[in-house]
Amino acid sequence: DVPAKFGFDGPTLTKRFPRLIYADLGAFGHLGPWKDRPGYEPIIQAVAGLISLNGDPSGPEARIGVSIIDLSTGMWTAIGVLAALAKRTATGQGSLVNTSLFESGLMWTSNHVAGWSVTGKMPPRQGTGHPSLTPYQAFECSDGPLMICPGNDRLWRKFAEVLGHPEWPDEARFKTNVQRAERREMLLGMISEIMKKESRAYWSAKLDALGVPNGPLNSVPQVMELAQVAALAMFSQPYAGSNALFHGLPLSIDGERAGAAEKAPKIGEHDGKI
Structure with a gap:
């Protein structure tokens, strides 16, 4: 521990300067057997379980393409410092703010942890889809994929109307999200057969007209043209x-x-x- 060796670690400096706000950002946290273990973005994504959640279910697990651990840990550190500044304004007392890459990784997996703790099961990787909402993913059109997110029954009814099947939401098998999720493969196959017949622009215009959230899967150059x-x-x-x-x-x-x-x-x- 180099900072402690030379006396500029958080506990030493905050004791010497009571109003000091000291931010200590590490790899695996300030407690536990791994507190001095080194780590980088890909390692944290792997150890915290993020890579196990990412990728198409038909292929291997995949690293998240953005350095989400690095970026979010910097944000949590800044938020912690701002909170410490507010505390000092109120009390006159400084703080030691501890953050780590691993804790950020655990936060990103928290929804999956909650689901696993209740059911004892982990859902399969979804590609562009969602583990509990159906339909809620990208569908292949005649000229590429379009992400469509009818996240509630009201939007599902509008999506079904766009697809030319306004009767689907009234059928017992597709009426609620629970029923749709039970027949996920069937329903997604039915939707895919319809979507692939027309272009993304065609479907997007129809979805926009009824207020169903959607968007194309863009490359970075395509993003910069928007x-x-x-x-x-x-x-x-x-x-x-x-x-x-x-x-x-x-x-x-x-x-x-x-x-x-x-x-x-x-x-x-x-x-x-x-």
Whole structure:
């Protein structure tokens, strides 16, 4: 433990400076037999069970393509520091904020943990689908997949209408989500046979007209062509002579994008300000 060896660990510094807020971010947590064990994003995804939940059921398990553990742990750390600042404002007392990659991983698997603890079973991997909602996934159209999420019985009725089968929601076998889930393979097969006959644009227009949430499975280049992305102005090219796009923060304050115009400082640029 290098910080403790040199005396700049959290317990030492918060004791010496009672108003100090000290954030300690580790791999596996500040307690337990693995508290000093090193870890990185792929390891945490594996050990915390996320990889076991991801991937098409017909293929191998897959790592989540985004570094969700790294990103979310940074967010939890920032939230913890903000909470500690509020506490200090009220009490004058600082805090030691502990976060870890592993704890973030456990948080992401919490819904699956809850289900397993009640049923003793783990649902199979769903690909684009949902373990308990049916239908709630991507369907292959004539020109590619379209994600469709009729997340309640009201939206299911509208989806069935779009499919040309307004009678389905009144049939006992498909009336409630529980009944639909019991006949998942049958129902998904019936929907797939209909969806594949027309394009994504065709189905999306019909679904939009009735308010059924849907969207195409886009590649990153396709995402960057969306009018909605341009309207949000989240990406910019801050460096002259470079086409590299950098993102602002995914929040706006009083209508202004946070961090949108920021540039990484040059070496030594801020030495006089620190």
